[in-house]
Amino acid sequence: MLRFALLVIVLIVPQQGAVQPSQTGAGNAVAEGPNYTANGELKMPERYREWIFLTSGVDMSYSPNAAMAGHSMFDNVFVNPSAHRAFLETGTWPDKTTLVLEIRGSEGASSINKRGHTQSPEIMGLEVHVKDAKLEGGWGFYEFDGPKSAKVIKRPAGCYECHEGHAAVDTTFVQFYPTLLGLAKSKGTLSAAYLKEMGAAAGSK
Numbered sequence: 001m002l003r004f005a006l007l008v009i010v011l012i013v014p015q016q017g018a019v020q021p022s023q024t025g026a027g028n029a030v031a032e033g034p035n036y037t038a039n040g041e042l043k044m045p046e047r048y049r050e051w052i053f054l055t056s057g058v059d060m061s062y063s064p065n066a067a068m069a070g071h072s073m074f075d076n077v078f079v080n081p082s083a084h085r086a087f088l089e090t091g092t093w094p095d096k097t098t099l100v101l102e103i104r105g106s107e108g109a110s111s112i113n114k115r116g117h118t119q120s121p122e123i124m125g126l127e128v129h130v131k132d133a134k135l136e137g138g139w140g141f142y143e144f145d146g147p148k149s150a151k152v153i154k155r156p157a158g159c160y161e162c163h164e165g166h167a168a169v170d171t172t173f174v175q176f177y178p179t180l181l182g183l184a185k186s187k188g189t190l191s192a193a194y195l196k197e198m199g200a201a202a203g204s205k
C-alpha cells in the first residue's frame with residue numbers, strides 16, 4: 001500500500017513541475033530570447049518592439065566617402081529585457097542575448113514638421129545578432145525578409161569580420177549605445193580591439 005502511494009506521488013510531481021513555468025511567468029522569459037524552428041532556423045522575434053531600446057543611428061556609414069543615396073536612413077537597436085538586466089550587473093551579455101537592428105527610411109516635412117527627419121512607417125530591413133553557445137564563435141547573425149524564419153549567416157562574412165574587429169563589447173557596438181558604454185568602461189569589459197582602436201586614434205591627435 002505504501003509502495004503504491006509513493007508511486008502515485010512520483011507520477012504526479014513531475015507533471016506539476018512541467019506545467020509550472022508558464023504559470024509563474026518563467027515561460028515569458030523563454031519567449032524573450034532566441035526561438036528556433038525544428039530545423040534550427042531563427043524565428044523572427046515578433047515582440048522586439050516591447051524590448052529595451054538602445055539607440056537610433058542616423059545615416060551611419062562605415063567608409064568616410066560613401067555617397068548618400070539622397071535620403072536618410074535610421075537604424076534602431078533593441079535587446080531582450082533579461083539580457084539587458086544582466087548587462088547592467090556584469091557589463092557584458094549572457095548566453096541567449098538577442099539584439100535587433102531595425103532599419104527605417106526617413107520622411108521630410110509632413111504634418112507640423114517643417115525641417116529635419118522622422119522615421120518611415122515601413123521597415124527596410126531587420127537584422128538580428130544572437131549569443132548562443134551552440135553557434136560557431138558563440139554568436140550568430142541573421143537577416144529577415146518578412147516574418148518567416150531565417151538561417152544563420154555562415155562564416156566567413158562581413159558581419160562577423162566588422163563586429164569582431166571593431167565592436168566595443170563582446171562583438172556588439174556598445175560604443176554607440178549611450179546608456180551602456182560608461183557601464184562597460186567601469187566594469188572593465190571593453191574589447192581589446194576597441195581599446196586598441198581608441199588608443200591609436202588618441203595617439204594620432
Ligand code: HEC
Binds near residue numbers: 129162
Ligand atoms: C563595417 C562594419 C559592419 C558590418 C560589415 C556589419 N555591421 Fe552590424 N553594426 C555595425 C555598427 C557600427 C552597429 C551599431 C549601429 C548603431 O549604433 O546604430 C551595428 C549593429 C548591429 C546590430 C545591433 C546589435 C549589435 O551587435 O551591436 C545588429 C543586429 C547588426 N549590426 C547586424 C549585422 C548583420 C546581420 C551584418 C551582416 C549582414 C552586419 N551587422 C554587418 C557595423 C557593422
